Amino acid sequence: MANMELNERLYSLFLNKARLVEVDILCIGLGYTAVTTLDGGIGLAYTYFKDKTSCVLLNKIVDYEGRPASELLESIKSENTIERSMALALINALNYDRALKLPEDKKNQILFDEFKIGKGTRIAMVGYFGPLVGMLQQRNTKLEILDESRKLGHKDEFYKKLGNWADVLFLTSTSILNNTTETILGHAHPNLKTVMLGPSTPMVGDAFEHLPVKILAGTVPIDKENVLKAIRHGMGTPVLHRYSRKVFLDLPESEMVGH
Secondary structure, three states, rough: OOOOHHHHHHHHHHHHHHHHHEEEEEEEOOOOEEEEEOOOOOEEEEEEOOOOOOOOOEEEEOOOOOOEEEHHHHHHHOOHHHHHHHHHHHHHHHOOOHHHOOOOOOHHHHHHOOOOOOOOOOOEEEEOOOHHHHHHHOOEEEEEEEEEOOEEEOOOHHHEEEHHOOOEEEEEHHHHHHHHHHHHHHOOOOEEEEEOOOOOOOOOHHHHHHOOOOEEEEEOOOOOOOHHHHHHHOHHHOOOHHHHEEEEOOOOOOHHOOO
């Protein structure tokens, strides 16, 4: 199942604002993509592509800068992952003022406390998060990782563990870009506690009302100039976090969906 409903929710939630705002800068780096808007917003998303076989990575030739953001927002429905990266970065830029007001969780302490992660906690992780892996190992958790780019884990076995083994799921928001979020969560048992995390994360609870997600953990750029420079220079998450704030949004139980 593709992210059909999630894509539609993200599109619908931001369409009205996107019609009123223009794109300022679109910057596609090797690691991350950034979009700034003329009203002061800035948003990030992972630059998602698998195999670069030519100089052409996009489906269409459009200069989005100085154009209504609604034109770029359409690309959240695209099958092209680079276009989806651009659109998700835009969504995070459109949500910038709201995300900026969210509480900070600089060292993931709130995240660990809320899920009561300690010795023996069974953790499933989609996408390899190095710093988190180190913290989880220090706490003597039981950890299963699925990351196709690193050839970690086997999908079928991992999905079974989501259904009958895991206590907590750390799910990379890159899954939005390759349309697997809803597929992965479709294998989760009703009591699994899920956090969507990473700089791509759209910090808007309404988009996830139909999914069993408990926490959103994302990245809000603070030093825009240095963030854009880091992206132009192909830098990744550790550098971006120097110039950003790590924020979280706790979704009410009423927003969580059982199976």
